[in-house]
Amino acid sequence: MSELIDVVxxxxxxxxxLSIPAxxxxxxxxxxDLRLTGTHVxxxxxxxxxxxxxxxGLPMRSCLLLAVSVEGNDITTVEGLAEPDGALSAVQxxxxxxxxxxxxxxxxxxxxxxxAGLRDNPDPDEQQARDMIGGNLCRCTGYQNIVxxxxxxxxxxx
Amino acid sequence: MSTRWFGQPIPRVEDERLxxxxxAYLDDLGHDALAAAFVRSPHAHARITDVxxxxxxxxxxxxxxxxxxxxxxxxxxxxxxLIPHPTLTHGRTPYALARDKVHHVGAPVAMVVAEDRYLAExxxxxxxxxxxxxxxxVGIAAARAAAHLVHEDVPGNLAARMTQxxxxxxxxxxxxxxxxxxxxxxxxxxxxxxxxxGVLARWDAEARRMRIWSSTQTSTxxxxxxxxxxxLPLVDVDVITPDVGGGFGVKIMHPWPEEVLVPWAAxxxxxxxxxxxxxxxxxxxxxxxxxxxxxxxxxxxxxxxLLGLDVRFWHDHGAFIPYGLIVPIITSTQLLGxxxxxxxxxxxxxxxxxxxIVTPYRGAGRPQGVFVMxxxxxxxxxxxxxxxxxxxxxNFIEPHEMPYDHGLVFQDGRPLIYDSGDFPAxxxxxxxxxxxxxxxxxxxxxxxxxxxxxxxxxxxVEGTGVGPYEGGHVVIETSGKVKVAxxxxxxxxxxxxxxxxxxxxxxxxxxxxxxxxTGDTRRFGYAVGTFASRAAVMSGSAIALAxxxxxxxxxxxxxxxxxxxPDDLEIVDGVVRVVGAPGAEISLGTVAVxxxxxxxxxxxxxxxxxxFASGDPAKPPVPEDDxxxxxxxxxxxxxxxxxxxxxxxxxVETDPDTAEVKILRYCVVHDCxxxxxxxxxxxxxxxxxAQGVAGALYERMAYDDAGQLQNAxxxxxxxxxxxxxxxxxxxxxxxxxxxxxxxxxxxxxEAGVIPGAAxxxxxxxxxxxxxxxxxxxxxxELWELRRSKETG
Ligand code: FES
Ligand code: FES
Numbered sequence: 001m002s003e004l005i006d007v008v009x010x011x012x013x014x015x016x017x018l019s020i021p022a023x024x025x026x027x028x029x030x031x032x033d034l035r036l037t038g039t040h041v042x043x044x045x046x047x048x049x050x051x052x053x054x055x056x057g058l059p060m061r062s063c064l065l066l067a068v069s070v071e072g073n074d075i076t077t078v079e080g081l082a083e084p085d086g087a088l089s090a091v092q093x094x095x096x097x098x099x100x101x102x103x104x105x106x107x108x109x110x111x112x113x114x115x116a117g118l119r120d121n122p123d124p125d126e127q128q129a130r131d132m133i134g135g136n137l138c139r140c141t142g143y144q145n146i147v148x149x150x151x152x153x154x155x156x157x158x
Numbered sequence: 159m160s161t162r163w164f165g166q167p168i169p170r171v172e173d174e175r176l177x178x179x180x181x182a183y184l185d186d187l188g189h190d191a192l193a194a195a196f197v198r199s200p201h202a203h204a205r206i207t208d209v210x211x212x213x214x215x216x217x218x219x220x221x222x223x224x225x226x227x228x229x230x231x232x233x234x235x236x237x238x239x240l241i242p243h244p245t246l247t248h249g250r251t252p253y254a255l256a257r258d259k260v261h262h263v264g265a266p267v268a269m270v271v272a273e274d275r276y277l278a279e280x281x282x283x284x285x286x287x288x289x290x291x292x293x294x295x296v297g298i299a300a301a302r303a304a305a306h307l308v309h310e311d312v313p314g315n316l317a318a319r320m321t322q323x324x325x326x327x328x329x330x331x332x333x334x335x336x337x338x339x340x341x342x343x344x345x346x347x348x349x350x351x352x353x354x355x356g357v358l359a360r361w362d363a364e365a366r367r368m369r370i371w372s373s374t375q376t377s378t379x380x381x382x383x384x385x386x387x388x389x390l391p392l393v394d395v396d397v398i399t400p401d402v403g404g405g406f407g408v409k410i411m412h413p414w415p416e417e418v419l420v421p422w423a424a425x426x427x428x429x430x431x432x433x434x435x436x437x438x439x440x441x442x443x444x445x446x447x448x449x450x451x452x453x454x455x456x457x458x459x460x461x462x463x464l465l466g467l468d469v470r471f472w473h474d475h476g477a478f479i480p481y482g483l484i485v486p487i488i489t490s491t492q493l494l495g496x497x498x499x500x501x502x503x504x505x506x507x508x509x510x511x512x513x514x515i516v517t518p519y520r521g522a523g524r525p526q527g528v529f530v531m532x533x534x535x536x537x538x539x540x541x542x543x544x545x546x547x548x549x550x551x552x553n554f555i556e557p558h559e560m561p562y563d564h565g566l567v568f569q570d571g572r573p574l575i576y577d578s579g580d581f582p583a584x585x586x587x588x589x590x591x592x593x594x595x596x597x598x599x600x601x602x603x604x605x606x607x608x609x610x611x612x613x614x615x616x617x618x619v620e621g622t623g624v625g626p627y628e629g630g631h632v633v634i635e636t637s638g639k640v641k642v643a644x645x646x647x648x649x650x651x652x653x654x655x656x657x658x659x660x661x662x663x664x665x666x667x668x669x670x671x672x673x674x675x676t677g678d679t680r681r682f683g684y685a686v687g688t689f690a691s692r693a694a695v696m697s698g699s700a701i702a703l704a705x706x707x708x709x710x711x712x713x714x715x716x717x718x719x720x721x722x723x724p725d726d727l728e729i730v731d732g733v734v735r736v737v738g739a740p741g742a743e744i745s746l747g748t749v750a751v752x753x754x755x756x757x758x759x760x761x762x763x764x765x766x767x768x769x770f771a772s773g774d775p776a777k778p779p780v781p782e783d784d785x786x787x788x789x790x791x792x793x794x795x796x797x798x799x800x801x802x803x804x805x806x807x808x809x810v811e812t813d814p815d816t817a818e819v820k821i822l823r824y825c826v827v828h829d830c831x832x833x834x835x836x837x838x839x840x841x842x843x844x845x846x847x848a849q850g851v852a853g854a855l856y857e858r859m860a861y862d863d864a865g866q867l868q869n870a871x872x873x874x875x876x877x878x879x880x881x882x883x884x885x886x887x888x889x890x891x892x893x894x895x896x897x898x899x900x901x902x903x904x905x906x907x908e909a910g911v912i913p914g915a916a917x918x919x920x921x922x923x924x925x926x927x928x929x930x931x932x933x934x935x936x937x938x939e940l941w942e943l944r945r946s947k948e949t950g
Contacts (some may be wrong), residue, residue: 011546014923023276031185031186033191036179037179037181037182037183037185037186038178038179038180038181039179039404040183040352040698041185042352042403042437042872043437043871043872044436044437045871045872045873047871047872048352048872050352054423078179079178079179079180080177080371081178081179081621082178087923088174088177088178092177092178095177096173096174096177097169097288099169099170099837099840099841100672100836101173101176101177101650102404102650102651102652102841102845103351103353103401103402103404103649103650103652104172104173104176104177104181104401104402104403105181105352105403105404105650106177106352106403107176107177111177124941126885130747130880130881131881132878134879134881135878135879136879136880137352137872137941138352139350139352139406139845139877139881140350140352140404140841140845141841141844141845141846141848142844142845142846142847142849142883142887142910143844143879143883144844144883144886146880147880153237
């Protein structure tokens with residue numbers, strides 16, 4: 001039943017060889033096999049967005065992907081968002097500046113989503129900022145400061 | 159002087175870690191642990207006739223399967239009833255694993271432990287439980303009718319009936335020139351933190367000690383419960399609260415069945431065991447709140463002043479009542495809001511149904527109470543043709559009437575006495591903020607464009623900072639760093655930041671030198687927990703007192719060393735110095751060294767200390783009235799709660815075709831006493847408002863008649879995304895300091911959610927000219943109301 005499959009996943013630029021069952025979700029693989037626990041799981045049915053990671057730069061829900069299916073892709077998790085010198089990225093810094101997080105459980109999914117979103121649209125207006133985070137759930141912040149953080153991140157990146 | 163941190167909207171010290179993905183939530187811990195999964199009841203009410211585990215036994219990686227019959231001693235008894243009450247005559251609590259019967263969908267029947275969660279679920283799937291279904295009691299009407307019983311030995315499905323009153327309501331209503339009757343309903347919703355429940359336990363067989371991590375709002379509560387259930391000395395149980403991904407009430411309930419079963423299994427198996435709830439489990443096996451029906455009679459005079467208020471309501475508490483009557487007691491008392499009710503009588507029935515249990519969810523009974531009272535205010539205004547704000551103004555408790563005694567008993571068993579608040583000033587601010595008096599113009603403009611808009615408001619008073627106590631511990635280390643601990647827990651409120659702000663000010667040390675730990679019983683053993691907007695009031699005050707004690711000692715020791723009177727000393731940036739004598743100074747780290755007669759020179763502070771003589775040669779090295787070290791510990795235990803208040807106004811637009819409701823403006827005036835960190839308080843309001851909007855327009859628990867929860871996923875339970883919340887929340891603060899605590903603060907955690915349903919109902923009514931009696935309201939329900947109005 002749990003025949004193991006050998007794969008090499010590229011996560012935050014580092015190749016990681018693994019032996020995992022075919023049914024292992026990417027979210028579980030990142031969290032429990034690779035111990036990159038920054039990616040969170042809020043629903044496991046693709047709705048909350050907490051598990052969002054970047055796959056070849058595109059935001060994807062790691063709870064809906066099998067780990068074995070992303071061999072050969074570039075995966076970026078929240079742990080890989082900081083600048084090469086270790087400083088917070090513009091998006092991370094903006095969330096801090098704007099109090100865009102409370103419990104922080106949803107935050108990694110927002111950070112990855114917004115990182116990709118600002119790459120597509122570096123200069124969003126308020127409505128576009130709201131749309132950018134429109135698929136992620138947060139129970140703490142009421143989204144007010146997250147929208148502000150998106151706008152602030154765009155400003156910081158300029 | 160150094161910066162004063164209290165009152166500053168500084169960024170949070172928690173954030174850096176969380177933003178890098180370096181938080182440590184429950185499921186981020188215990189990678190070596192076995193995983194637990196549960197077989198849960200698919201029936202709302204059934205007798206268990208057989209549990210057959212044989213097909214599960216050859217699942218690879220299976221370690222153990224437990225059913226009720228395996229539970230020893232006290233673990234086999236029903237779980238505790240946390241808060242008994244004399245009127246709770248028929249309190250029933252569940253077994254940790256179902257015994258003979260299940261009473262709601264999701265009830266735990268068997269626990270499976272395996273090498274990982276996938277394998278545990280494989281095994282759980284193969285366990286065959288045979289049920290003989292029984293009729294399910296779903297909803298308040300069925301519970302009251304009592305054609306079927308949830309518990310055979312509880313007649314009428316009635317756990318408790320409680321009445322409180324002041325004055326002669328019958329006489330007041332009989333004499334009142336106007337009397338109205340209203341029937342009002344609020345649906346179930348739930349806290350729904352983004353992280354579910356979870357618990358990890360490690361048994362140290364050599365030391366015979368249990369260490370538990372739980373995603374809880376009360377580590378001390380879990381600790382005491384586990385010690386009792388597993389027959390362990392309290393001192394041999396540690397409970398640590400890791401980062402918690404939101405709570406909003408549901409995690410104050412304890413012990414959950416899993417919280418006692420997982421440590422028990424860890425001890426039996428001598429291996430760490432972890433349970434992490436999934437989303438469906440959270441919907442069907444944790445807790446909900448809000449479901450209540452209310453029937454009100456109100457008498458008032460020609461000016462709209464209340465003469466008598468008679469409230470009867472029915473509270474659906476689900477299959478068991480482990481948390482007692484807190485929610486309906488809060489509704490009973492906080493319903494009164496900022497108003498003088500005249501004579502008042504309230505009676506509630508707390509009823510069993512075959513649904514998941516009810517425990518407090520942010521607001522805890524207040525949203526229902528405020529909905530009732532504010533509907534009453536709007537009904538009076540409509541009846542008399544008065545402005546809705548006028549009726550409210552006429553019924554307000556005036557500032558000169560504070561403290562105001564309602565003559566009732568509050569949730570904490572103490573008299574319901576408001577300590578402070580200026581309601582007319584709050585309302586004036588709100589009217590100004592939303593432009594209440596100019597709204598008719600806006601309405602006309604909109605109407606000319608074929609749009610319907612409406613305005614509404616709602617007022618509330620919230621008892622916050624309930625006792626009995628919290629404590630704080632402050633230790634200044636020889637490095638000069640200040641380590642602070644308090645026993646209550648954090649779920650994202652920024653306690654590490656605000657408590658550090660308090661301590662930095664009290665001690666005169668840099669903010670970066672202060673580190674705060676919450677919810678770790680190894681650091682602080684006595685605590686109640688985080689609920690009822692009590693953390694800042696209770697632990698904030700206790701920590702301030704503890705810091706003052708540490709400071710007093712620091713000044714005394716430094717006074718000795720500097721040969722100065724402590725009254726002439728000040729602490730600035732972590733250095734004690736003689737006021738007006740430059741150079742006469744000593745760092746707090748060095749003072750910490752001097753405070754301990756055992757002085758090995760491990761560090762530079764200790765070396766620096768050698769230049770100072772200290773201690774009285776006529777006394778022992780540690781005098782009788784002293785102790786070694788530079789620490790302060792104190793507790794805060796107020797006589798009663800402190801009462802915050804606020805008022806919300808909402809402008810909505812309703813779509814003439816689709817009946818969709820759009821919030822155009824959301825305004826908040828909020829008085830939570832003095833603000834430690836305005837940015838954090840505003841964040842709390844934002845989150846609360848979103849939950850208020852959710853409860854008004856989106857969220858409900860859709861049980862069918864068989865007791866199946868039809869929307870137990872984020873696909874079907876409409877938790878708001880960014881597109882569903884108001885695009886901005888306009889906030890104005892009023893700061894009426896509380897006289898009940900040393901910092902003048904009142905709680906802020908729940909405020910945002912409380913008046914949401916009431917204010918939005920008021921605004922929709924105003925837009926539509928339709929009377930609303932039940933919330934939440936969906937577009938199709940509003941559309942139906944329109945249709946029945948048109949057809950008369
Ligand atoms: S955990 Fe993947 S979307 Fe919620
Ligand atoms: S910060 Fe808690 S869920 Fe978003």
